[in-house]
Amino acid sequence: MASQREKQTDRVPRARVDKFAERRAELGEAALQTLATLGYARTSLREIAQNSVFSHGVLHYYFSDKVDLIVCSVRQYKARCVTRYDRVTADAASYDEMMEGFLRALGDTLRDEAHMHRLWYDLRAQALFEEAFRADVTAIDKSLENMVLRIMKRFSELAEAPLALAPSVLYALFDGLFQQYLLRHLSGDEEAVEALRADARTAIDALFGVAVDAE
Numbered sequence: 001m002a003s004q005r006e007k008q009t010d011r012v013p014r015a016r017v018d019k020f021a022e023r024r025a026e027l028g029e030a031a032l033q034t035l036a037t038l039g040y041a042r043t044s045l046r047e048i049a050q051n052s053v054f055s056h057g058v059l060h061y062y063f064s065d066k067v068d069l070i071v072c073s074v075r076q077y078k079a080r081c082v083t084r085y086d087r088v089t090a091d092a093a094s095y096d097e098m099m100e101g102f103l104r105a106l107g108d109t110l111r112d113e114a115h116m117h118r119l120w121y122d123l124r125a126q127a128l129f130e131e132a133f134r135a136d137v138t139a140i141d142k143s144l145e146n147m148v149l150r151i152m153k154r155f156s157e158l159a160e161a162p163l164a165l166a167p168s169v170l171y172a173l174f175d176g177l178f179q180q181y182l183l184r185h186l187s188g189d190e191e192a193v194e195a196l197r198a199d200a201r202t203a204i205d206a207l208f209g210v211a212v213d214a215e
Helices: 005-038 045-050 056-064 066-081 086-091 095-112 112-124 132-161 169-187 194-207
Strands: none
Touching: 005 045, 005 056, 005 066, 005 112, 045 056, 045 066, 066 112, 066 132, 086 095, 086 132, 095 112, 095 132, 095 169, 095 194, 112 132, 112 169, 132 169, 132 194, 169 194
């Protein structure tokens, strides 16, 4: 049986690791706004330091380079994103209620967090060129695909209709719509949010064979 001293010794490295991870998370969160504003190409650790209360030395201690920091920041943001619709899926008691809640949250996300999503698409594009991004981008993409699948499964249950498309196809459909309207929104299109909601409604109704009443 391990002695109390050995147990304490074993806990010290774990505590240090946890503290280091907590500090990285804090710094990654603080850097998000600068990253989202400037994007990958124009961001450096020094630039982030100049726009935060943290010194360049502190950032360099906790992150090996800007790739490490960007991945940490985006991972944290997307970890929150994938739970954004959980309350909608849990509370909806009908197909129409689910639709209204989902579209409201979808439009709010586009309007209120456009710069954060722009950073994600920037990172995903960079993964085509930089191997250092690929494993993390793939993992984030998979979590988003699973999020879309959870949403569509709930629509399927409420519509009492089968889910005919594969998860990867569903994700490509809604991710493509969102990215298209993100560009329009960032370009100053005031109708982008409502247009996204309208197209998403049409797509979901078509997926589950729900007839739309003619006006």
